Amino acid sequence: MATADKNAYQLMTTAELDATISELERKVDDIAAQGLKLDMARGKPSPEQVALSRPMLDMVTSETVLVDEGMPVDNYGVPDGLPSARRLAAQILGVDPANVVVNGSSSLNLMHDAITNAYVRGIAGCKPWSQQGTVKFLCPSPGYDRHFAVSASFGIENVPVPMRADGPDMDEVVRLVESDPQVKGIWCVPKYANPTGVVYSDEVVRRFATLKPAAPDFRIFWDNAYAVHGFTGEDEPLLNIFDAIGEAGGGNLVYEFGSTAKVTFPSSGIAFITASPIDMVDLRSAFAIERVSPEKFSQLAHALFLKDLDGVKAQMARHAAIVRPRFELVERKLTEGLAELGIASWTHPKGGYFVSFDGPEGSAKKTVGLMKELGVIMTGAGATWPYGVDPHDTNIRIAPTYPSLDELGAALDVFVVVVQLVAARLERASRA
Numbered sequence: 001m002a003t004a005d006k007n008a009y010q011l012m013t014t015a016e017l018d019a020t021i022s023e024l025e026r027k028v029d030d031i032a033a034q035g036l037k038l039d040m041a042r043g044k045p046s047p048e049q050v051a052l053s054r055p056m057l058d059m060v061t062s063e064t065v066l067v068d069e070g071m072p073v074d075n076y077g078v079p080d081g082l083p084s085a086r087r088l089a090a091q092i093l094g095v096d097p098a099n100v101v102v103n104g105s106s107s108l109n110l111m112h113d114a115i116t117n118a119y120v121r122g123i124a125g126c127k128p129w130s131q132q133g134t135v136k137f138l139c140p141s142p143g144y145d146r147h148f149a150v151s152a153s154f155g156i157e158n159v160p161v162p163m164r165a166d167g168p169d170m171d172e173v174v175r176l177v178e179s180d181p182q183v184k185g186i187w188c189v190p191k192y193a194n195p196t197g198v199v200y201s202d203e204v205v206r207r208f209a210t211l212k213p214a215a216p217d218f219r220i221f222w223d224n225a226y227a228v229h230g231f232t233g234e235d236e237p238l239l240n241i242f243d244a245i246g247e248a249g250g251g252n253l254v255y256e257f258g259s260t261a262k263v264t265f266p267s268s269g270i271a272f273i274t275a276s277p278i279d280m281v282d283l284r285s286a287f288a289i290e291r292v293s294p295e296k297f298s299q300l301a302h303a304l305f306l307k308d309l310d311g312v313k314a315q316m317a318r319h320a321a322i323v324r325p326r327f328e329l330v331e332r333k334l335t336e337g338l339a340e341l342g343i344a345s346w347t348h349p350k351g352g353y354f355v356s357f358d359g360p361e362g363s364a365k366k367t368v369g370l371m372k373e374l375g376v377i378m379t380g381a382g383a384t385w386p387y388g389v390d391p392h393d394t395n396i397r398i399a400p401t402y403p404s405l406d407e408l409g410a411a412l413d414v415f416v417v418v419v420q421l422v423a424a425r426l427e428r429a430s431r432a
């Protein structure tokens, strides 16, 4: 049993610890003999979840009227997206449809586009980022590896910022954004963050809204990917950043993104972006160079299938019924297997796709490596930090949605044994 300052292995005599390690190694040998093949690596909806949206595939047929509120669906034009799809996206994000562009199926693609525009053409009347020396993005960590990969791919310097229980460490964010004109952006997942599940507090949102950046071309990349993805039935409201900016006197500070990737079909959803009216003028002209008009059949199908925010909420309640038992299983297995030992901590999200797990210092790579040897693939250790470098090598992202409940249970049983063994071995090594 752990105490406040020592874990259970630290409290053991060396003989007890050696016996524990031998016992855990026997368990690991038994697991190895099972020849498992399980995947907990990426946050993908399960087959039952994607099946929920199959009826959408019948919404657009050769019989469907291909006009949306007077706009053609079957020809060029309507560069901002169909009116009904823009209204749907605006309701999901809680913003004015006039400031929304629906474009393509991937919000990550829109984030990449927005950076490309700033990098190549420049924004807010400033020189392109490509001509301003090394520019920087703040990366609340643990965070989303694909965000960090986008900024890194431009040669932007990713700067980690600690993630707290109510959002990023805002003292650090304010200090860096307000003092360093090379800081041009910050990656934020404000609701059910990837991977912590954190919902930013009102105070954090207000501090973002009142930032006074040193760089006029600094923007917050507000990726509201999980805006409607609660799974407990009890929504945790997120203060609307544009409302907070309005209260603070306005300004061009935020690009907000969203998609239906985890409402309907990943890779075949609809993606959207919103920003201040002035920023939208700029983004629209950037999009106009990239393409004549967006794909619109999928937009029409989404509008006909989901209809409005109530339709989205009904769909998300169906997802929640599938997702919730998986997160409950994670909580139960980790609590039963690890809580008393005091060797790990993890988050308890009420929405989103992930649980963020922290083991002892120096354990994450070893844990994920041994899991792989035993046939269970997890997100690579370090992936939640810029450049894959977790400074304390503690963090592991658990993605419980894709496997079946049986597979997930089996994977978690292996995980618990592996975490115990790695922690016990680390303690033993520290005594050698």
Ligand SMILES: Cc1ncc(COP(=O)(O)O)c(C=O)c1O
Pocket (backbone or CB within 6 Å): 043, 105, 106, 107, 108, 109, 144, 189, 194, 223, 225, 258, 259, 260, 261, 266, 267, 271
């Ligand atoms: C925070 C976050 N943003 C964006 C995405 C990808 O969204 P899309 O498929 O719309 O590009 C994901 C997918 O896991 C995510 O976790």
